[in-house]
Amino acid sequence: MKLLPMLLLLLPTAASAVDFCPNSMPTQNWGIQYQLSGAHQGTLLLLRQQAQTAFYNPQNQVAEWWRFDNPQHPQFSRVFGEAKRRIDYYMGDLRTLGVQVSQAEIESFAANHLRQALTKVPQSDCAEAEAYEGDYHQVHYRMLWSTALQLPLTLETTVQGKVSRWQAQQFVNSADVTGHFQQWQAYKRTDFADVGDNEQDPFLAKMINQGFVEHSEHAAYDSRGNPLGNHSH
Amino acid sequence: MKTLPQVLAVLTTAVATALVSTAANAAVLPAAQTQSNWFTAGAEAVAAKVAEARKTGTAKNIIFFVGDGMGVSTLTAARIYQGQAAGNSGEENRLSFETFPYSALSKTYSVNQQTPDSAPTMTAMITGVKTEDGMLSVSSESIRGNCLSSKGNELKTALELAEDLGKSTGIISTARITHATPAATYAHTPERDWEADSNLTAEAVANGCHDIAYQLVMDAPGDGLEVALGGGRSYFLPNTVTDGEGAKGRRADGNDLTAAWGEKFPHAAYVWNKEAFDAVDVSTTDHLLGLFEASHMQYEADRADDTAGEPSLAEMTSKAIDILKKNDKGYFLMVEGGRIDHAHHAGNAACALADTVALSDAVQAAMDKVDLQDTLIIVSADHSHTFTIAGYPARGNPILGLVHEPNDETISTSPSLASDGLPYTTLGYTNGPGAKTGAREDLTAMDTTDVDFLQQAQVPLSSETHAAEDVAIYAAGPGAWLFQGSVEQNVIFHVMNQAGALGGSKY
Structure with missing residues (x-):
């Protein structure tokens, strides 16, 4: 369609503006800093250490931490840095909450499925990347996918005219990644199954009454673990 | 302590009493009542209760x-x-x-x-x-x-x-x-x-x-x-x-x-x-x-x-x-x-x-x-x-399913609709993670009997309460x-x- 290139030029930050274009995956623990701009704004760190993946919001110190050491029985924690607490979810907890866990989606910033759903388009901004575009579940996507990292370098969504854009900016260094995981490991932990029986714990009472931070700020997947825009059950 | 024959005697008397009671009812109750399976089963339950001997000994x-x-x-x-x-x-x-x-x-x-x-x-x-x-x-x-x-x-x-x-x-x-x-x-x-x-x-x-x-x-x-x-x-x-x-x-x-x-x-x-x-x-x-x-x-x-x-x-x-x-x-x-x-x-x-x-x-x-x-x-x-069991589902309606009311001898094929025009499940919670702020989710196409399904709730809380x-x-x-x-x-x-x-x- 001829109109498309023109529309792309009108977007506030074009997908072609890529300063961060890694050609290989780090060998040690690593992470990516994403910047969200447009209709929503914020910063998010995606942290990786072997079978662990976490999404960490440094503004509110909330993290969503997945462990896939046993892929059939993944473990998930919501980490609350300010309170130095974490809530652990076992597989049974996730199932009772209707969460469908996909390791591939978690590790790919919930973007792996988009590669099948969207159309591959030409790009020349990053040698180790592929560009995709299209509509999926009433959301228009534009994505620059790093073949080296198996992660999006940019992920842009348009919903009812509102554009949000995730932009990978830089690596998080290995020591910082290790530090986060070590810190969270030491936090006081509560099983999700026990939250309901601990209404007198001020922290947990707040969780019960106000709800957990369900969508987090990366909004890569919803409260049931489904990738953004996919509301099937 | 009663011996076995004594227990049997008590039992026989009790059953007889119950049967007499049933027979007496038969004189004043219509056959449609006394011959009903519900009626006879109820009478048998009472007879069994009358025959029940209290176990007053010590529990080892x-x-x-x-x-x-x-x-x-x-x-x-x-x-x-x-x-x-x-x-x-x-x-x-x-x-x-x-x-x-x-x-x-x-x-x-x-x-x-x-x-x-x-x-x-x-x-x-x-x-x-x-x-x-x-x-x-x-x-x-x-x-x-x-x-x-x-x-x-x-x-x-x-x-x-x-x-x-x-x-x-x-x-x-x-x-x-x-x-x-x-x-x-x-x-x-x-x-x-x-x-x-x-x-x-x-x-x-x-x-x-x-x-x-x-x-x-x-x-x-x-x-x-x-x-x-x-x-x-x-x-x-x-x-x-x-x-x-x-x-x-x-x-x-x-x-x-x-x-x-x-x-x-x-x-x-x-x-x-x-x-x-x-x-x-x-x-x-x-x-x-x-x-x-x-x-x-x-x-x-x-x-x-x-x-x-x-x-x-x-x-x-x-x-x-x-x-x-x-x-x-x-x-x-x-x-x-x-x-x-x-x-x-x-x-x-x-x-x-x-x-x-x-x-x-x-x-x-x-x-x-x-x-x-x-x-x-x-x-x-x-x-x-x-945890609540609500609505007027027909007998035999799947307990985890949407409410389907009776339709003569069968179960209605269409689910009952609430005043918001949406179907609802028999089972629900007053509060809990199944609640939504805003409009209720349309369950029409969902398999509510799935083990992963979260029942709807009224008050949104991350954890349902006692x-x-x-x-x-x-x-x-x-x-x-x-x-x-x-x-x-x-x-x-x-x-x-x-x-x-x-x-x-x-x-």
Whole structure:
């Protein structure tokens, strides 16, 4: 369609503006800093250490931490840095909450499925990347996918005219990644199954009454673990 | 004591009386009434009740089943769920313990809360004294979370009284065996969360309070519990140890309480998976510790998927009885279906009902093993949940499904619609994670019977809450007849004490 290139030029930050274009995956623990701009704004760190993946919001110190050491029985924690607490979810907890866990989606910033759903388009901004575009579940996507990292370098969504854009900016260094995981490991932990029986714990009472931070700020997947825009059950 | 012929005579008279009564009714009631299956079944139920002879002897053995969070609506839904799984309409089904001859309603409030948690409720049931929320088998003179205040306020439990009499004792739970319900049987603490030493406060350590796992093994009453089966492995292992399923221990004191179990008790065994559990020789094992998960055991719906394999609640109950019954003086066994509560908290009815049926199966396993002439079986719950069975579904409508009303002899093919134009499920919650702010979700295309489905709720809370209405008590065996009417929850202890002659006091 001829109109498309023109529309792309009108977007506030074009997908072609890529300063961060890694050609290989780090060998040690690593992470990516994403910047969200447009209709929503914020910063998010995606942290990786072997079978662990976490999404960490440094503004509110909330993290969503997945462990896939046993892929059939993944473990998930919501980490609350300010309170130095974490809530652990076992597989049974996730199932009772209707969460469908996909390791591939978690590790790919919930973007792996988009590669099948969207159309591959030409790009020349990053040698180790592929560009995709299209509509999926009433959301228009534009994505620059790093073949080296198996992660999006940019992920842009348009919903009812509102554009949000995730932009990978830089690596998080290995020591910082290790530090986060070590810190969270030491936090006081509560099983999700026990939250309901601990209404007198001020922290947990707040969780019960106000709800957990369900969508987090990366909004890569919803409260049931489904990738953004996919509301099937 | 009545001899058998005398009992038969009483029985014959009673049945005859009932039949006469039916015959007398026939004179004034139309045939459509007296010949109805409902009528004859009702008459037979009364005849059986008239013929029921009270078992007034002493209960040598006591088995106490607790369905955590198993309110009356849970029982109703579970019986339908089980009945429908067997291919029937479901409503006419009975859970195993619903056939017991005696029942009562139990008032569950605690000393300080209208709606309680599991700690004061189990304390009431196992010590005869109500206490405040969060406390296990210490009186309400204690302050929650304050060790010093609990000193001297410990309450003796039915399990400890049984140990004093030389009986064998056991606890089983699908939750952690350090969780509130099982812990109240053997531990005394002003804080239910003190499950491992790493949870203790500085004040607790300074004033000599021990964590719950430690109390189970190192401070055990009598000659120690003969059986302890359930979850909670990480609370027994040092934090330097990774267990067989890849989870780290939680103990900071370096104690490996699973090893201590073997050192402290003779003919002891520790198992952590199904294979080892199945291999336990009950004839040579006198003290069995089984910890099948780092935290709670799997939901019954997920049990088959467990990495290392877990026994069912029925299998654990059956093996426990085989070990406990070796003692000629008798035994006390507490069995908890601990995850009914957790599934409800998650707003997931399917898992709650599957775990309730698992508890029913465990009761049946016990009934298959014991003689009700010398064994008292009690089934109750600690508290209820905000779980509702609503709408006007037709009989036989899938209990986990959308409400479909009757249509003559069939079930309407179209679901009933609420005033927002959307269908709704029979089962729901007053609050919990299934609630949405804003418009209700359209369930038309959803499979609401799926085990992953979250029932809708009215008030949005991340965790569904307990509820305050009464729960049921069912009983069979010696002393069961003492359960009648509406009772305070702490009466359960007093029935066990009386029926089992546990020596706690005289009545």
